[in-house]
Amino acid sequence: MSASEPSLSVNAGISKLKLTFFGAGSMAEAIARGLLERGLTLPGQISMINRHNQDRLKELHDRYHVITPSTEEAKQQSLEEADIIFLAMKPKDAQDALLQLKHFVQPRQLVVSLIAGLSIRTIEQLLEARIPVVRTMPNTSSTIGLGATGICYSDSVDGQLRTLSEEIFQSVGITAIVEEEKLLDAVTGVSGSGPAYIYYLMEAMIDAGKKLGLDDESARTLTIQTVLGAANMVKSTGEEPAELRRKVTSPNGTTQAAIELLNSHHVSEAIGKAIFRSAERAAELGAMIEGGSKG
Numbered sequence: 378m379s380a381s382e383p384s385l386s387v388n389a390g391i392s393k394l395k396l397t398f399f400g401a402g403s404m405a406e407a408i409a410r411g412l413l414e415r416g417l418t419l420p421g422q423i424s425m426i427n428r429h430n431q432d433r434l435k436e437l438h439d440r441y442h443v444i445t446p447s448t449e450e451a452k453q454q455s456l457e458e459a460d461i462i463f464l465a466m467k468p469k470d471a472q473d474a475l476l477q478l479k480h481f482v483q484p485r486q487l488v489v490s491l492i493a494g495l496s497i498r499t500i501e502q503l504l505e506a507r508i509p510v511v512r513t514m515p516n517t518s519s520t521i522g523l524g525a526t527g528i529c530y531s532d533s534v535d536g537q538l539r540t541l542s543e544e545i546f547q548s549v550g551i552t553a554i555v556e557e558e559k560l561l562d563a564v565t566g567v568s569g570s571g572p573a574y575i576y577y578l579m580e581a582m583i584d585a586g587k588k589l590g591l592d593d594e595s596a597r598t599l600t601i602q603t604v605l606g607a608a609n610m611v612k613s614t615g616e617e618p619a620e621l622r623r624k625v626t627s628p629n630g631t632t633q634a635a636i637e638l639l640n641s642h643h644v645s646e647a648i649g650k651a652i653f654r655s656a657e658r659a660a661e662l663g664a665m666i667e668g669g670s671k672g
């Protein structure tokens with residue numbers, strides 16, 4: 378950033394800043410909704426833009442009363458006037474979007490990327506600018522304030538901008554700062570993709586409950602409460618999951634029988650491999666953007 382350029386006025390607080398979500402999909406909605414529901418900002422401070430899905434923009438406007446510029450001029454203006462630009466498009470669209478953005482981006486702005494795999498260096502290269510970049514890996518639970526976001530900063534993100542970024546993501550959940558950027562791929566494997574593993578488990582639990590004769594509602598509510606209870610037990614008691622599992626497992630009882638079956642299918646190993654694969658895929662997606670491929 379050049380010394381003469383005014384930097385983002387952080388002291389005014391998040392509510393005074395114009396936030397533009399460049400990409401208006403699930404993740405952008407999760408964060409915008411989280412910020413609004415927690416009263417961190419007002420709908421008039423949030424703009425959400427996409428490529429051409431007008432129905433989606435109308436849906437977001439009707440639901441949250443956010444600004445949804447749709448003409449090319451209005452989109453450009455929204456990007457130019459933003460204090461913070463959230464990069465919220467799919468990795469395959471990132472290169473085109475950044476090449477578009479480079480014409481509007483200004484050193485006073487902060488760029489916050491949500492994009493899996495996309496490195497800070499690639500963002501700086503595509504924007505042809507050295508502006509503050511915060512690379513994050515959030516998850517969709519931000520929608521209800523229970524998100525988990527990994528954060529990494531470019532060198533030009535100063536202390537105030539770091540505090541601001543953390544405040545944004547802490548308002549929609551918890552944050553973990555990673556000093557080594559590569560570790561954001563690990564965060565992607567564990568918590569970025571993580572909600573999907575839990576939903577996968579829940580789908581199987583609900584399905585099995587129904588097959589055993591439970592009605593749909595009971596299978597669903599028993600599964601939800603079990604997952605909620607288990608997560609809260611780990612959090613509230615501070616005990617290790619393995620110890621809590623031991624307490625459920627009576628010798629030669631039902632749980633032991635079930636866990637033995639899971640072990641015979643190497644489920645723990647498969648979950649570990651799935652997390653490694655997600656992290657590896659994040660790196661692949663980053664390399665594709667860097668190499669100019671759409672993946």
Ligand SMILES: NC(=O)C1=CN([C@@H]2O[C@H](COP(=O)(O)OP(=O)(O)OC[C@H]3O[C@@H](n4cnc5c(N)ncnc54)[C@H](O)[C@@H]3O)[C@@H](O)[C@H]2O)C=CC1
Pocket residue numbers: 399400401402403404405426427428429430464465466467468470473474491492493514515516517569570
């Ligand atoms: N969905 C998730 O659970 C998570 C997603 N992410 C990351 O967030 C990013 C977005 O993911 P989703 O919200 O799931 O995707 P999505 O497909 O729901 O939304 C992508 C949005 O980007 C817009 N877009 C694409 N190119 C554009 C362009 N040139 N100009 C304007 N808008 C453009 C699309 O119109 C769409 O609104 C991805 O990079 C993903 O890696 C990160 C963490 C979790």
Ligand SMILES: O=C(O)[C@@H]1CCC=N1
Pocket residue numbers: 493565569570
């Ligand atoms: O599946 C994906 O690529 C994105 C990144 C993490 C969660 N969803």
